[in-house]
Amino acid sequence: MHETLEFPDLLRLIDERSTAFRVAVAAAPSLDVRVPTCPGWTLSDLARHLGEGRRRWAATVAAGPADTRPAAAGGDPPRGREELLVWLADSTRHLLDALREAGPDRGCWTGWGTSQSPRTSGAVARHQVQEIAVHTYDAQLTAGAARPLPDEVALDGVDEFLFTCCATTSAWPHEPATVVYHATEGRSWSLRLSADGARAARLAAPAADAADVSVRATAGELVLAMYGRSPVDSLELAGDRRVLDRLIAWDPGE
Template sequence: MQETLEFPDLLRLIDERSTAFLAAVAAAPSLDAMVPTCPEWTLFDLVEHMGTGRRSWAATVAAGPRATAKVEAEGAPAVPREREALLAWMAESTRQLLDALREAGPDRGCWVWWGDSQSPATCGAVARHQLQQFAVHTYDAQLTAGDPRPLTEDVALDGVEEFLVTCCATTSAWPHEPATIDYHATEGRSWRVRLSADGARIARLPATTTDEADATGTGTAGELVLAFYDRIPLDSLELAGDRLVFDRIVAWEPE
């Protein structure tokens, strides 16, 4: 894959999305407000998830290649309930993650949960996925605050590819007849998912391709990312071709 965000850009954008996340939490009417896109979670639950998760990833990155599982942060303070203290705690969680990533650099090995995907087990890949975690959960917080905003183009374009190579690609056999799905971002980038006995493999499509896929989904890069993460309905995209392929890949749980 080419044209992915460079490591310094990933860190800068994580910091930017963290700032936007904090602003949305600060603007929300209450920490007890329910998050529409995360059923059964309050805004406090969302911040707790983000903060504890980032501290754990910071510890995992710091542990390096020797870690065989995700590392839980030691000595972490209790999550504060008062909003200003909670915001400071969350900002510190982001700082710990960014410090760990900067110290490690993009090429150092790291434990990851996406073992047989097309995404490597490196700190650079962790940073890439963490950016998308911040982007999507910032959207959740903004929606809760009544001010949802589109994902920024650079984050969203990288996010489409990051989701596909990390969360979709697998060597587990596709349990149906072989199929292809093309995803087209209206910003001018496209990807193909090939589903077969070899699993799900992802490739970026050249602009001149004439080989039609069995199914296609088209939208802005931000819409594609939000649909992938179930923040908006799949039907929010422009869908064409065999809808059964979409139904099957949504229901698929690779072994």
Template sequence: MEKTLEYADLLRLMDDRATAFQAVVAAAPSLDVRVPTCPEWTLLDLVQHLVEGRYRWAATVAAGPAEGPAAVTVPEVPQDRGDVPAWFAASVRELLDALREAGPDRECWTWWGASQSPRTSGAVARHQLQQLAVHTYDAQVAVGAPQPLPAEVALDGVDEFLTTCCATTGAWPHKPAIVDYHATEGRSWRVWLSADGARVARHPGEGSEPAGVAAWGTADELVKFFYGRITAEQLRVEGDPGIFDQLIAWEPEV
């Protein structure tokens, strides 16, 4: 697989995306605006989701190896909307401090036990960067000012999603298939789907077995497709797009 971001870069970029998210919240005309990409939520709901997640993952990383996520008490939502950005910022500091203290190799509970990602603080940092990046985009959409994910975040995000959220040992319940993803920045990935699960690797290159379906887009577009922010129709697709529908609906048992 392509070399991933260094741990220090993950923390730096998490802080950067958190700062961008905080700026959107501070400037929003109202925290009651709806978030079109998370249609059940207002902007305040989105902030609360992130705050709860930052504290929960900070405690989970600090706890080390465990059978489940750490229990945590989250500070209550401020009554004054002017205090909400600082409330969010404090949760990010809590997570970043826990990650700095742990370093990249501390084992800890994660929900992706059967994937190709390790169960470590480094993998948590990598996934949480993507959570902050995608939800920053959501907040920007809510106020009418969407921006692409930063290039280095998006490129790492394609690889991170596939190895963490797609790779699994759970049996693929459909006809075996090969799915290719091509980022216009020059990186490509292949997913093999079979009774053995989903396996991810860098694309083997010219002369390899043809894919059942392949998608091309910028890394930003691919990440947004993975997280349901755009549809396959907004990418260049060749092959059977029904395989994407099967992938989206798949809930593997492991």
């Protein structure tokens, strides 16, 4: 049975992953060290990105329903490590305060208008868990101590990525196809690609859906591959690999 995380759990995980991010930043030899999974970025760049992004999402949630995203807040992040860590903690607090004030069902601007995820503060919280978790992995890798994504984050992460980042009403430009994802923890999903777009579904059993290509790995490995942190070839693939390559290369906005 597929169960998505409840709103209090999402808030808890935002706080936990943000704390883990700061621990990795504090442990790194320098803020100038390069981030292997974010080409061209230093750890300082990554930290600034994470903090600025959480502050902007806090403002977005606080603004409520909107057709356009609120303007970003001004001010430059500090450059010293200790000051930066304090600023990062404050960024997390801004986001959590905005989410708690809004609750899970309040509408707000999102960047996934035609996906299968709602345009609500709860959906923002769910996506924030994944953004922060993946960037925490980036920071840990940079500090020389990468760790697997926590199980509850990873399992929800596969589901969230498919329903939020992959699902769209933009027409698939190739012949119709189905990709099936299997997490070794026991959950499976399908992504149907057609002229009607990409639609994700949760499967009751691994054999419940015919696939043109299937992907199998732990949920954490799937999430890291989905976000481009590990190569697709590191996963167990079966079927027509071309479908997966086309999906990875596809930009529905084009």
